[in-house]
Amino acid sequence: MSYEKELHIAQLAVQRATLLTQRVFHEKAKGTLSKDDNSPVTIGDFGAQALIIHAIKSNFPQDEIVGEEEASSLRENKNLSTQIWHLVKSASLEDETSERELGGPIESEEQMLQAIDAGNSAGGAHGRIWALDPIDGTKGFLRGGQYAVCLALISDGSVKVGVLGCPNLPVDDAAPLSADIDDPSGQGRGVLFGAVAGCGATSRPLGRGALQSSQAIRMKSVPDITDATFCESVEAGHSSHGDQAAIAKALGITRESVRMDSQAKYGSIARGAGDLYLRLPVRKDYQEKIWDHAAGEVIVKEAGGEVTDAEGKRLDFSRGRTLKENKGVVAAPRAVHAQVLEVVKSVLGSKE
Ligand SMILES: Nc1ncnc2c1ncn2[C@@H]1O[C@H](COP(=O)(O)O)[C@@H](OP(=O)(O)O)[C@H]1O
Ligand SMILES: [Mg+2]
Ligand SMILES: [Mg+2]
Ligand SMILES: [Mg+2]
Numbered sequence: 001m002s003y004e005k006e007l008h009i010a011q012l013a014v015q016r017a018t019l020l021t022q023r024v025f026h027e028k029a030k031g032t033l034s035k036d037d038n039s040p041v042t043i044g045d046f047g048a049q050a051l052i053i054h055a056i057k058s059n060f061p062q063d064e065i066v067g068e069e070e071a072s073s074l075r076e077n078k079n080l081s082t083q084i085w086h087l088v089k090s091a092s093l094e095d096e097t098s099e100r101e102l103g104g105p106i107e108s109e110e111q112m113l114q115a116i117d118a119g120n121s122a123g124g125a126h127g128r129i130w131a132l133d134p135i136d137g138t139k140g141f142l143r144g145g146q147y148a149v150c151l152a153l154i155s156d157g158s159v160k161v162g163v164l165g166c167p168n169l170p171v172d173d174a175a176p177l178s179a180d181i182d183d184p185s186g187q188g189r190g191v192l193f194g195a196v197a198g199c200g201a202t203s204r205p206l207g208r209g210a211l212q213s214s215q216a217i218r219m220k221s222v223p224d225i226t227d228a229t230f231c232e233s234v235e236a237g238h239s240s241h242g243d244q245a246a247i248a249k250a251l252g253i254t255r256e257s258v259r260m261d262s263q264a265k266y267g268s269i270a271r272g273a274g275d276l277y278l279r280l281p282v283r284k285d286y287q288e289k290i291w292d293h294a295a296g297e298v299i300v301k302e303a304g305g306e307v308t309d310a311e312g313k314r315l316d317f318s319r320g321r322t323l324k325e326n327k328g329v330v331a332a333p334r335a336v337h338a339q340v341l342e343v344v345k346s347v348l349g350s351k352e
Pocket of ligand 3: 133136137292
C-alpha cells in the first residue's frame, strides 16, 4: 500500500496544528495546567489535538486514534475551554483547498471537546491506529526551546506513516545541530518531516499555505564513531544523562551532547544534522508512550537508521498506549547501530 493520501492529510493536519501552536508559543500566557502525573499541558496541546483529530476523522472515519490528551479537565474549566475554542476557530491554512481537505472547520466548542476525547483508543496489535502527540516536548515549548507536533499511522502494530512538525528547527537540512533557537529574523525556521515505510523520508519547509516541495533526507554516514554527535533530552528526568555520557565516553566520542526537547531529535539525526539519539531510562518502571516515538521511528528508519530499545529489541507499538515491552531508545545509522548497542549493553550491564 502506498499510503499517499494518509501522508498528505497527516502533513496538512500537522502543518495547520503547528501554526496554532506557534501562536501560543509567542504568547506569554499559555494556559498551562498540571496533569495528574505533574506534567504540563497547555491550550496549544489541546487545540492542536482537536484540529488533528478532526482532520483524521473527516478523512478516515473508521480509524482509531491514540492521542496524548483528553478533555475532562476542560469540561471543568469553561474559561480555558473557551480560550482553546477561540484559537481553534481561527486556525486555518492560507490555502482553501487544503482547508477543505482537512474536513472544514470544527463547528462548535462541544464538537472540539469531542474531537479531543476521540483520542482515547487503547491501541493494540490490529487495524489502523493513529498515534498523536499534539505537542511533544511541552516543557521545551514552555521554556522557549524545541518542540514537535507528531502524528503517525500504525497498522497491525507497525508504523507505516510518520510526520513531525518542528517549528523551531532550521529549514536547512545541512545546518549544524544546535540547542540554540535564537533567530532574530524569525526566518529560516520550521520544518516538516515525513516518511512512509518502504518509501523513504523527506523534509520540507513548514510554511503557511499549500505544502511546499519536499526533498529526500538521509542519515550521515559515520566512518569514525569518535566523530559522532549525539543528542539527548534536556530534561534529566526523561533520560539518564549520566549513562548517556558514559556510553559516549566508552565509544570515544569527545563532542558534547546536544540537548534538545521532543522528537526534533529524531528529525535532526534523520537528516544528518546529528548522528545518534540516546534515551536511557532513569526510572525502571517508566513505560515510554507510543506517541513519543512512532513518527520519529519510521522517519529515522526510512532515512537509513536503526531504532531499538536499550536491549536491541525493536520498539513494539502493538502493546497498547505504551511501549511496555521496551526500555529506553537507541537510534543510530544502520551501519553503526550494532557497535553503539554493544557499548550501551556493556555500560548498563556494568551498573548491575
Ligand atoms: N520519566 C520519563 N522518562 C521518559 N520520558 C518521559 C518521562 N516523563 C515524561 N516523559 C516523556 O518525555 C516526553 C518529552 O521527551 P523529551 O525529553 O525527549 O523532550 C514527554 O512528552 P510530552 O512533552 O509530549 O508530554 C513525556 O511523554
Ligand atoms: Mg505531555
Ligand atoms: Mg511527548
Ligand atoms: Mg505531548
